[in-house]
Amino acid sequence: MIRVGTPVNGTAISFEMEIKDAESIESMRTMIREAKEIDEPKDLARKPDTFFTLERRKEGIAEMWFYVFYQDDDSSILYNDGANIYFTLSKQETNVLRSIIGK
Numbered sequence: 001m002i003r004v005g006t007p008v009n010g011t012a013i014s015f016e017m018e019i020k021d022a023e024s025i026e027s028m029r030t031m032i033r034e035a036k037e038i039d040e041p042k043d044l045a046r047k048p049d050t051f052f053t054l055e056r057r058k059e060g061i062a063e064m065w066f067y068v069f070y071q072d073d074d075s076s077i078l079y080n081d082g083a084n085i086y087f088t089l090s091k092q093e094t095n096v097l098r099s100i101i102g103k
Helices: 022-034 091-101
Strands: 002-009 012-019 036-038 050-056 061-070 076-080 085-089
Touching (some): 022 091, 076 091
């Protein structure tokens, strides 16, 4: 399942949506696996645009979670605070992300 929410403050997330569609989940998993890891961006001081987590409900674990920062060129940056890693998604990948999470 994919849970989508809005960052409120600090680490608080207001979850608004759950996506249980198997095709969307697998598409998200594949896109994240293929995302390009990048160094920490120097100009990313603003609040994230959205947040999502990919969960394995049966096992009760979050497989992956990311804050999403949409960029002016329609690409996006994903940030995992637990692992302190950043990824970038192209404009096309960002469009797929938006179509899955609806934001």
